[in-house]
Amino acid sequence: MPKDIFNTLFNLPSELGGQVTSLFSDSTIKIAITGLSRSGKTVFITSLIDQLLHQNRLSSVTTAHSAFKTTLKPPLHNVRRFDYYTFIDKLKNEQLWPDGTDAISHTLLEFESKSYFSFMGNSTFTVEFIDYPGEWLLDLSMLEYSYEEWSVKTLAWLRGLDESEADAYVQSVDSLSSNSVGSDYELELHTKYKTLVTNLKAAHYSQITPGRFIMPADLANDPMLLFAPINGASPKLVKVFKQRYDKYVNEVVKGIHLEHFKGFERQVVLLDVIESLENGYACHKDMKAGLKSMLGLYDHEDKNFLFQWFSPSIKKVLFVATKADQVAASQHANFATLLEEMVSEFRRELDISHIETETQIVSSLKSTTTIEKKYDGKQLSFVRGILEEDGQLHDLYPGEMPSQFPTKASWQKDNYAFKRFMPPKRSYKEGEALEHINMDKVVEKLLGDLL
Ligand SMILES: Nc1nc2c(ncn2[C@@H]2O[C@H](COP(=O)(O)OP(=O)(O)OP(=O)(O)O)[C@@H](O)[C@H]2O)c(=O)[nH]1
Numbered sequence: 001m002p003k004d005i006f007n008t009l010f011n012l013p014s015e016l017g018g019q020v021t022s023l024f025s026d027s028t029i030k031i032a033i034t035g036l037s038r039s040g041k042t043v044f045i046t047s048l049i050d051q052l053l054h055q056n057r058l059s060s061v062t063t064a065h066s067a068f069k070t071t072l073k074p075p076l077h078n079v080r081r082f083d084y085y086t087f088i089d090k091l092k093n094e095q096l097w098p099d100g101t102d103a104i105s106h107t108l109l110e111f112e113s114k115s116y117f118s119f120m121g122n123s124t125f126t127v128e129f130i131d132y133p134g135e136w137l138l139d140l141s142m143l144e145y146s147y148e149e150w151s152v153k154t155l156a157w158l159r160g161l162d163e164s165e166a167d168a169y170v171q172s173v174d175s176l177s178s179n180s181v182g183s184d185y186e187l188e189l190h191t192k193y194k195t196l197v198t199n200l201k202a203a204h205y206s207q208i209t210p211g212r213f214i215m216p217a218d219l220a221n222d223p224m225l226l227f228a229p230i231n232g233a234s235p236k237l238v239k240v241f242k243q244r245y246d247k248y249v250n251e252v253v254k255g256i257h258l259e260h261f262k263g264f265e266r267q268v269v270l271l272d273v274i275e276s277l278e279n280g281y282a283c284h285k286d287m288k289a290g291l292k293s294m295l296g297l298y299d300h301e302d303k304n305f306l307f308q309w310f311s312p313s314i315k316k317v318l319f320v321a322t323k324a325d326q327v328a329a330s331q332h333a334n335f336a337t338l339l340e341e342m343v344s345e346f347r348r349e350l351d352i353s354h355i356e357t358e359t360q361i362v363s364s365l366k367s368t369t370t371i372e373k374k375y376d377g378k379q380l381s382f383v384r385g386i387l388e389e390d391g392q393l394h395d396l397y398p399g400e401m402p403s404q405f406p407t408k409a410s411w412q413k414d415n416y417a418f419k420r421f422m423p424p425k426r427s428y429k430e431g432e433a434l435e436h437i438n439m440d441k442v443v444e445k446l447l448g449d450l451l
């Protein structure tokens with residue numbers, strides 16, 4: 001029953017609806033934390049757990065709701081545990097970011113909320129967060145395509161990129177004939193494609209499949225991965241590649257990747273707006289297309305892919321732009337507008353499917369401070385933080401964020417270059433949570449109705 005209706009029927013203050021409705025709802029709420037690679041998923045989950053466990057930087061949440069306690073539960077059998085303790089130790093005590101993720105992991109947080117009426121007993125519910133290597137998320141789109149369809153789509157994408165290495169790969173595909181058969185051809189094409197996508201990834205393109213070509217993890221050197229997108233000129237080569245593609249899609253994408261996503265009710269989509277801005281029009285467009293595909297939003301007429309993949313249970317999607325601390329606080333309003341612009345089309349589509357959406361800019365770990373300085377007679381907002389490139393503390397003028405993304409013609413990559421920062425060098429009191437920007441708002445938007 002919706003919280004508002006329940007409250008009206010029983011004449012309860014709105015802040016009580018969450019704990020009452022949670023008594024009647026399923027006791028485990030599955031939340032998938034998704035986003036393209038390096039968008040900040042692992043740091044975000046670590047901070048979210050840290051904020052919920054300690055609550056000393058969540059005052060807006062704790063004052064709006066009745067008291068709640070959060071406990072980290074032992075992992076489910078058969079799934080890997082999200083290693084909160086190692087990550088938080090690294091961030092707080094070593095002042096280092098965690099490594100990129102190479103496996104799917106889960107975490108369970110149990111909530112106990114103080115009930116309004118003592119006779120009712122406290123309400124409890126569990127939230128399960130899923131962390132995922134960003135590279136693998138786009139593979140879910142492969143579920144919708146046969147090998148031939150995937151090849152046509154991928155080759156068309158490569159043709160449209162205007163990158164010489166992509167053109168060279170397409171040319172080698174175009175030069176195939178019915179005589180192009182045998183393991184030498186297979187290996188050569190696979191190696192060329194794998195090198196190409198690895199380089200495109202480094203050049204900030206997003207729509208890369210299969211993810212295991214870039215982050216193979218336990219499948220490194222598995223012969224199943226020996227395929228690449230080609231045309232129909234060599235039916236024998238197509239047959240071999242198709243068999244491997246089908247095996248990959250069935251055993252890895254369906255059998256492993258999709259399994260972890262079944263039945264989630266809420267999804268957080270992390271976006272790196274700054275990366276999108278600083279790498280130019282082509283990468284921005286590609287990132288949006290990658291996100292769209294990751295959300296399962298396709299322009300097909302006959303299927304509702306979102307529901308097909310992600311089960312009909314999804315109710316809420318929260319789009320979060322991370323790393324807001326890379327710019328000065330004065331730029332946050334524009335930062336939020338850029339996020340809105342990036343996701344407005346997705347929000348419309350989700351809305352039609354009755355899925356609630358929200359947006360939020362955050363910094364999971366605030367690594368800079370905004371300081372006002374006079375420069376050339378003008379008062380400017382600088383950021384102070386430890387630069388990743390030299391490990392030293394700097395005061396930098398990070399520049400201004402535009403209020404909208406530039407057009408293709410006006411987009412000058414060099415206008416936008418933002419620095420990367422390390423976690424701040426400081427000591428934490430016992431039980432002190434990570435310093436953040438807006439993680440309290442994330443908790444409210446994601447879980448507020450349950451508290
Ligand atoms: N300044 C700043 N940088 C951040 C923050 N969160 C993440 N980063 C940066 O983003 C990088 C990637 O963060 P992760 O959390 O590992 O990203 P991920 O999405 O889990 O990446 P994959 O596991 O590779 O998909 C970090 O190494 C940091 O450089 C933040 O709150 N502030």
Ligand SMILES: [Mg+2]
Binds near residue numbers: 042043101131133134
């Ligand atoms: Mg990660």
